[in-house]
Amino acid sequence: MRSFRNALATVAAAASLLVLLPAFSFAQSSIAGLVRDDSGAVLPGVTVEAASPALIERTRSVVSDGQGQFKIVDLRPGVYAVTFSLQGFSTFKRDGITLQANTVATVNGEMKVGTLEETVTVTGEAPLVDVQSSVQQQIINRALLDNLPSGRMMWNVGATLPGIVASGQDVGGASGIQQIRITAHGSDAFQTITQVDGMELNTMGANGSALPYFNDGMAQEMTFQTSAMGAETSTGGVRVNIIPKEGGNDVRGDTFFGTIPNRHFSSRNLDDDIIRRGLTTQPTILVTRDLNQSL
Numbered sequence: 001m002r003s004f005r006n007a008l009a010t011v012a013a014a015a016s017l018l019v020l021l022p023a024f025s026f027a028q029s030s031i032a033g034l035v036r037d038d039s040g041a042v043l044p045g046v047t048v049e050a051a052s053p054a055l056i057e058r059t060r061s062v063v064s065d066g067q068g069q070f071k072i073v074d075l076r077p078g079v080y081a082v083t084f085s086l087q088g089f090s091t092f093k094r095d096g097i098t099l100q101a102n103t104v105a106t107v108n109g110e111m112k113v114g115t116l117e118e119t120v121t122v123t124g125e126a127p128l129v130d131v132q133s134s135v136q137q138q139i140i141n142r143a144l145l146d147n148l149p150s151g152r153m154m155w156n157v158g159a160t161l162p163g164i165v166a167s168g169q170d171v172g173g174a175s176g177i178q179q180i181r182i183t184a185h186g187s188d189a190f191q192t193i194t195q196v197d198g199m200e201l202n203t204m205g206a207n208g209s210a211l212p213y214f215n216d217g218m219a220q221e222m223t224f225q226t227s228a229m230g231a232e233t234s235t236g237g238v239r240v241n242i243i244p245k246e247g248g249n250d251v252r253g254d255t256f257f258g259t260i261p262n263r264h265f266s267s268r269n270l271d272d273d274i275i276r277r278g279l280t281t282q283p284t285i286l287v288t289r290d291l292n293q294s295l
Contacts, residue, residue, distance in 0.1 A: 028101075029074075029075045029076070029077060029099050029100065029101055029102060029103055029104070029105075030071055030073045030074075030075060030103075031075060031082060031097070031104075031105050031107050032069070032070065032104055032107070033069070033070060033106050033107045033108040033109065034067075034069055034070075034108050034109070035048070035064045035068045035069075035070065035084055035108070035111065036108070036110060036111070037110075037111050037112070037113070038110065038111070038112045042064075042067055042068025042069075043064060043068050043086060043109075044066045044067070044068055045063060045064060045086060046063065046064040046070070046084050046086045046089075047061055047062075047063055047084070047085050047086065048062055048063070048064060048072065048082065048083070048084055048109065049082070049083045050072045050080050050081075050082050051080065051081045051082075051083070052075075052076070052078045052079060052080040052081070052099075053078065053079075053250060054075075054076040054078025054080075055075070055078075058249075060072055060075070071104075075099055076099075077099055077100055077101045077220065077221060078098075078099060079096060079098055079099075080097045080098075081093060081095045081097070082094045082107045082109075084109035086111060088114075089111040089112065089113060089114060090111065090112050090113070090118035090120055091118065091119040091120070092110060092111050092112075092119075092120050093119055093120065093121040093122070094107050094109075094121075094122050094123075095121055095122070095123040096123045100141075100221065101139060101221055101243045102139075102225065137223050137224060137226070137239075138161050138162075138223070139221055140157055140161075140221060140224070141220075141221045142219070142220055142221060145157065145219060145221070145222065148160060152216035152257075152290060152292075153179070153180075154194075154214055154216075154242070155179055157222060158238065158240065159180065159182060161224055163185070163226055164182050164224060164226065164238060165182065165183050166180050166181070166182050167180045167181040167182070167183075167189070179211065179213075181209060182238055182240075183237060183238065184226040184237060184238045185226065185227075187235075187236060188209075188237065189206075189209040189237075190207040190208040190235075190237075191237030191238075192209065192235075192237045192238045192240065193234070193235055193237065193240070194211050194242075195239070195240065195241045196214075196241075196242045196244060197241070197242070197243060197244055214242060215292070215294075216292065217257065217292040217293065217294040218242070218244050218245060218294060219242050219243065219244065219245070220243045220245045220246075222241070222242050223239075223243070224238060224240055225240075225241070226238055226239075251295075253293075253294070253295045254293070254294045254295075256292070256293045257290070257291070257292040257293070258290065258291045258292070259289070259290045260287070260288075260289050261285055261287070261288055262287045263284050263285060263286055263287075266284040268282070269282070270282060
């Protein structure tokens with residue numbers, strides 16, 4: 001009976017952990033900055049609102065502190081508009097801010113004396129550099145994922161980035177199900193951490209270096225971080241975070257992707273001299289299929 005109760009307690013604890021995991025998994029992006037008036041003095045008590053279709057609640061807001069500083073945390077990657085409002089001042093709005101995964105975008109507010117009905121909108125000045133954190137990472141958006149000749153494999157994407165070393169190359173999907181490994185600054189393969197929206201998915205196989213296979217069509221973007229790891233990462237290798245296509249209340253369907261190469265797509269580079277030396281065959285692709293649709 002005691003062993004049965006212990007088993008039930010273990011199952012209950014595991015179920016509780018599974019329920020809590022989504023709450024801890026996020027892209028860890030933020031918008032932060034400083035609010036000043038037209039004389040350069042800081043403004044406390046300003047309502048700062050971030051709006052984006054990427055947010056299920058559409059908007060999220062905070063109030064600037066006594067030093068005029070604010071920070072809106074746990075935001076999804078996407079395009080944002082940030083609005084600053086305070087009684088006695090004209091509303092100030094920064095539009096078209098592209099927020100990427102695992103970054104802190106600096107957005108400062110400049111407010112002038114006026115009425116709330118007056119709105120000053122600034123566009124085309126989206127921050128591109130994260131100056132508030134020491135994170136060194138490279139972000140691959142969906143357009144690059146579609147255009148890189150990676151065989152739609154996550155590790156092949158990492159192999160194209162500076163500072164990351166791959167254990168091999170998969171040309172056109174010729175490696176099949178054999179995944180390569182990526183490392184950085186002398187780390188081991190088991191120190192590479194793979195996450196989906198911040199939730200780690202390394203398995204217990206091969207000392208933690210074995211990973212499940214990922215559906216390329218699920219990714220909105222991928223971040224490859226090689227330094228300044230956060231407390232949620234237990235090793236110092238490469239941290240790969242896959243940001244899935246989700247967020248907001250929009251229903252979207254991507255175009256269908258399909259590829260079915262076979263042996264007729266393999267080139268032949270054997271000449272008569274090589275054949276006379278005894279090399280008469282070469283590796284070739286028999287068939288590889290990749291059919292992908294996301295909704």
